[in-house]
Amino acid sequence: xxxxxxxxxxxxxxxxxxxxxxxxxxxxxxxxxxxxxxxxxxxxxxxxxxxxxxxxxxxxxxxxxxxxxxxxxxxxxxxxxxxxxxxxxxxxxxxxxxxxxxxxxxxxxxxxxxxxxxxxxxxxxxxxxxxxxxxxxxxxxxxxxxxxxxxxxxxxxxxxxxxxxxxxxxxxxxxxxxxxxxxxxxxxxxxxxxxxxxxxxxxxxxxxxxxxxxxxxxxxxxxxxxxxxxxxxxxxxxxxxxxxxxxxxxxxxxxxxx
Numbered sequence: 001x002x003x004x005x006x007x008x009x010x011x012x013x014x015x016x017x018x019x020x021x022x023x024x025x026x027x028x029x030x031x032x033x034x035x036x037x038x039x040x041x042x043x044x045x046x047x048x049x050x051x052x053x054x055x056x057x058x059x060x061x062x063x064x065x066x067x068x069x070x071x072x073x074x075x076x077x078x079x080x081x082x083x084x085x086x087x088x089x090x091x092x093x094x095x096x097x098x099x100x101x102x103x104x105x106x107x108x109x110x111x112x113x114x115x116x117x118x119x120x121x122x123x124x125x126x127x128x129x130x131x132x133x134x135x136x137x138x139x140x141x142x143x144x145x146x147x148x149x150x151x152x153x154x155x156x157x158x159x160x161x162x163x164x165x166x167x168x169x170x171x172x173x174x175x176x177x178x179x180x181x182x183x184x185x186x187x188x189x190x191x192x193x194x195x196x197x198x199x200x201x202x203x204x205x206x207x208x209x210x211x212x213x214x215x216x217x218x219x220x221x222x223x224x225x226x227x228x229x230x231x232x233x234x235x236x237x238x239x240x241x242x243x244x245x246x247x248x249x250x251x252x253x254x255x256x257x258x
Contacts, residue, residue, distance in 0.1 A: 045069070046081060050201045051194040053088040055081075056100045060140050064105045067136060071117055075210045078202035079181055083107045085198045086185060087177025091169065093189040098169035102146050106153035106174050109133040113154075114214050116221075125218055130154040182211070 045065060046055055055061075069077050084107035091098055112118050113129030120128050130151045137147045153171040156163050157178050165172050180186070185195050 047201055050085055051089060051197040053085050053092070054100070055084070056104050058101050060142070061101055061104045061108075063140060064108045064136065068108045068112065071115055072112065073210065075205040075207050076111055076114075076214070078205060079207060079211065080108045080111060081202045082181045082198055083110065083174060083177035085177070085202075086180035086190060086195075087173035087175075089185075089190045089194055089198075090176040090180065091173050096169050096172065098173050099146075099149075102142075102149050103153070103170040103173045105137065105142075106133065106150045106170055107177060109136065109150075110154045110157050110174055110178060114218050119218075119221070122222065124222075126155045126158065181207075 043062075044057060045062070048057070049055060068080055072080070084104050087103065087107060088098075088100075109132065110129055111125070112132050113123075113125035113127065118128055118132045119125070120131075123131070133154055134147055134151045137150050142150070149168050149170050152167050153174045156167060156171050157174045165175075180190065
């Protein structure tokens, strides 16, 4: 019993604390045993399937996962994997086919633009994340069409949902999956039992607190970068330097008499 779990097993944070509730302890043990039962290794660092959804393990998917895992905090890595799973469950409910490898790459890399390593000085985090994913995808030899799909899916993942649904099935998947993980799944589409299994496989690790802090950091660094997404209002709320919309004055000052 003194042996440590394999390095790739995601040890739930609740098991590292002596002050846990019985419910947290049971949930943590479930998540830990989930990983051990599936024998996570370097060649298979995450589950083969969760809640009836197969997780692709192609060389490209493993490299995308490794890129995220090497740079993102664990709570964000887990969020990215839950995004794919919730998005795939949403697609299954609607009977919508998608390309698993492309959707997985976009899901795993969709929030990397929030990390300082991948941030530009002026772009929104969605564009920074999409640009980073685009470079990665090109380096890995993805087709031009698939590279474009990945870029669009990441850029549009937190715009109005109607925008994403008019793009590719992969864009719909990332948008639906990210929204489900941040705001909560629609139980008419994703059964509570499936949600429980997804969270057990990839624990939230204080996601609400940690993700909010990451967003606030982004807004403070680039208060004027966010436009056309829900984060625009968030940045105005959390950063005194965030600009107020100038649409009315821009219309008034246009170089026309009327």
